[in-house]
Amino acid sequence: MAYGYWPDLTPGAEYGPCAEPCQHRDCAQLRDPEYPKCAGCKEPLKAGDRFYFNEDNKPVHAAELES
Ligand SMILES: [Zn+2]
Ligand SMILES: [Zn+2]
Secondary structure: OOOOOOOOOOOOOOOOOOOOOOOOHHHHHHHHOOOOOOOOOHHHHHOOOOOEEEOOOOEEEEHHHHH
């Protein structure tokens, strides 16, 4: 399984939610402050961090799974 790099989720960024308020379910998930939190250490992932999605589809820092 390959790791990914956490995208910049700033509203209006390439992989972020819409810059303006909207009704998209995907955008609501991206705006949720819980969404970027690592399932391991509970710290939010930052843009450019290496990560995996775990079996619950939650992000985890790659370094925590590789150690
Ligand atoms: Zn949207
Ligand atoms: Zn972590």
